[in-house]
Every structure is written in C-alpha cells, then in structure tokens.
Amino acid sequence: MFNEWFGLIFVLVNFILVLAMYRIFGRTGLFVWIGVSTILANLQVIKTIEIFGLTATLGNAMYGTAFLVTDILNEKYGKKEAQKAVWLGFFTLLVMTIIMQMVLIFDPHPDDFAQGSLETIFGMIPRIAIGSLAAYLVSQFADVYIFSFLKKRFPKDSQFWIRNNGSTMLSQLLDTLVFTTIAFLGAFPFDVWIQIVFTTYLLKWIVALLDTPFGYLAKRFDVKD
Numbered sequence: 001m002f003n004e005w006f007g008l009i010f011v012l013v014n015f016i017l018v019l020a021m022y023r024i025f026g027r028t029g030l031f032v033w034i035g036v037s038t039i040l041a042n043l044q045v046i047k048t049i050e051i052f053g054l055t056a057t058l059g060n061a062m063y064g065t066a067f068l069v070t071d072i073l074n075e076k077y078g079k080k081e082a083q084k085a086v087w088l089g090f091f092t093l094l095v096m097t098i099i100m101q102m103v104l105i106f107d108p109h110p111d112d113f114a115q116g117s118l119e120t121i122f123g124m125i126p127r128i129a130i131g132s133l134a135a136y137l138v139s140q141f142a143d144v145y146i147f148s149f150l151k152k153r154f155p156k157d158s159q160f161w162i163r164n165n166g167s168t169m170l171s172q173l174l175d176t177l178v179f180t181t182i183a184f185l186g187a188f189p190f191d192v193w194i195q196i197v198f199t200t201y202l203l204k205w206i207v208a209l210l211d212t213p214f215g216y217l218a219k220r221f222d223v224k225d
Contacts (some may be wrong), residue, residue, distance in 0.1 A: 003049055003050065004049045004051060004052065005088065007051060010061055011061045011064075011206075011207055011210055011222050012210070013127070013166030014061045014062055014064075014065050014211070015065060015068065015214040016214075017033075017201055018030075018033055018065050018068060018069060018214065018218075019214055019217060019218060021033050022072070022218055022221060022223060023221055023223060024051055026223040027077060027081070027223070030069045030072060030073055030085065031084075031085055031088055033065065033066075033069055034066055034070075034086075034088050034089045034092070035088060035089060035092040037062050037063065037065050037066045037069070037089070037091075038066060038089040038092050038093045038136070038170045039092060039093065040059075040062050041059040041060075041062040041063040041066070041097050041132075042059065042093060042096075042128055042132050043059075043121065044058035044059035044062055044212075045058060045128060045132075045183075046059075046121060046128070046204075047061035047198075049198065051203070052099040052199070052202075054198065054199045055192055055195045055196055055199065056193055056196065056199035056200060056203060057196060057200060058193075060200060060203040060204050060207055061203075061207055063175075063204070064168075064172075064207035064208060065211070066089060066140070066213060067083060067139075067140070067143055067167075067168045067171065067172065067208070067211075068164075068168075068211040068214065068215060069084060070082045070085050070140060070143055070144060070147075071143070071147055071163070071164050071167065071168065071215060072106035072215060072218045072219070073085055073211055073213040074147045074148065074151070075147075075151070075160065075163070076218075076219065079144055079145075079148050082144045082147070083141070086136075086137070086141060086144065087210040088141040088177065089136060089140070090133060090136060090137060093129060093132060093133060094129075094133065095141060095178065096129075097129040100168050101122070102123045103118065103122075104118060104119060104122060104123070123174075127182070127183055127187075128183045130182055130183075131144075131178065131180075131181070131183030131184075132179055132183070133223045134178055134179075134182060135175045135176075135178035135179035136175070136184070137172070138174050138175070138178055139172060139175030139178070140171070141168065141173045142167075142174055143167045143168060143170075143171035144167075146166065146167040146170055146171060147163050147164075147166075147223075150162060150166050150167060151164040153170055155158045157219070160212075160215060160216060161212045161215075161216075164207065164208075164211070164212050164215050165208055165212060168211070169204075169205055169208050172201065172204040172205065173210060175202060175204070176197060176200050176201040176204060177197070179200075180193065180196055180197045180200060184196055
C-alpha cells in the first residue's frame with residue numbers, strides 16, 4: 001500500500017506548490033509552473049510503478065497541475081491567457097527535447113559517468129516528446145475551449161467545480177489516448193499497454209477531482225500580477 005498512500009501525499013504536495021507559486025509570484029508564477037510541470041511530467045512518465053494492483057506511469061499528478069493552472073488562468077484572466085500558457089508549455093517541451101538530444105551527441109570523457117544514465121532517461125524522450133507534444137496541444141486546447149464553453153453555461157462561482165472537472169476529465173481522456181498510443185504502443189506488451197491506458201486515465205481522473213478545492217482556493221487569492 002506504500003505507493004497508494006504516498007501517491008496521495010505526492011498529489012497534495014504538487015497542488016500545494018502550485019498555490020504557493022501563485023500566492024508568491026501571481027500570474028507569472030502560474031506561467032513558470034506550466035514550463036516546470038511540462039518538463040517534470042515528461043521525465044517522470046519514464047518510470048513505471050504498480051498502484052492499485054495495476055501498472056501505471058508517473059507524471060500524472062504533475063501533468064494534472066498544468067490543467068489546474070490553465071483553468072485558473074482561464075477563470076481569472078480569460079481564455080487568451082490560458083492559451084498563452086498552453087503555447088508556453090509546448091515550446092518548453094520542444095526546447096528540452098532539442099537541447100537534450102544535442103547533449104547526448106557529445107562524446108563523453110573517458111571518466112564520465114553520466115552518459116549512460118542520460119541516454120536511459122533522454123533516449124526515450126523523442127518518442128515520448130512527440131506523443132506528449134501532440135497530446136498536450138490537443139488536450140490543453142480542448143481543456144481551454146471546454147472550460148470556456150462550460151463557463152458560459154455554468155457561470156456561477158459555486159459552479160466552478162463543474163467547469164474545472166468537466167473540462168479536465170474530457171480533455172484528459174483525449175490526452176491519455178493520444179499520448180499512450182504514440183509513446184507506448186508497441187514498446188510494451190499489448191496487455192500492459194491497455195493497463196497503462198486505463199490506470200493513466202483513472203489516476204488523471206482522481207487527480208482532477210482532488211484539484212478542485214485548490215482551484216477554489218486560488219480563486220480567492222488576492223494576488224498582485
């Protein structure tokens with residue numbers, strides 16, 4: 001049960017740090033978090049774990065924070081600011097992919113000990129990055145537009161949970177299908193891939209539920225932008 005209860009702590013820490021960034025740095029902190037979360041989520045996703053008896057990849061909590069951030073931006077500053085954050089995350093991931101692939105090309109010193117570890121981590125990045133870039137754009141822009149649509153239908157402050165969960169859960173389904181197909185189909189046995197699809201979306205769904213109270217807290221922050 002270690003992964004289950006530690007996973008809950010991990011999720012809460014992620015969201016608390018998002019609020020801390022927003023509280024201290026305002027809107028700028030949210031834009032910075034988008035870049036940080038995009039990179040860290042794509043590094044974490046390389047690691048597979050067992051949770052609730054099923055195979056899953058890490059990165060779901062960190063990636064989920066990006067959706068919370070775009071929802072906060074959309075809620076408090078409008079759709080254009082949320083779209084700006086999406087593009088920021090996209091180019092952050094693109095830059096990391098290009099730079100780290102060039103890093104791997106350098107001939108290591110005979111006494112170097114990092115090349116093998118870097119190849120293990122970033123050697124998978126091109127395929128993961130392609131899957132992530134495609135899934136990121138599809139799901140994040142879907143999240144922004146669905147949130148904006150729901151905001152018109154459910155505009156009350158008390159209905160934020162509908163906007164937040166509705167947009168995130170639908171867009172995360174798109175994200176899961178696009179990403180796991182490009183990044184992992186064929187890399188794992190098919191039955192393991194199916195488990196990854198199921199557990200990835202299940203974990204994202206749980207994360208989406210857990211992020212709602214933090215969204216309400218962020219709405220009440222009186223921050224200087």
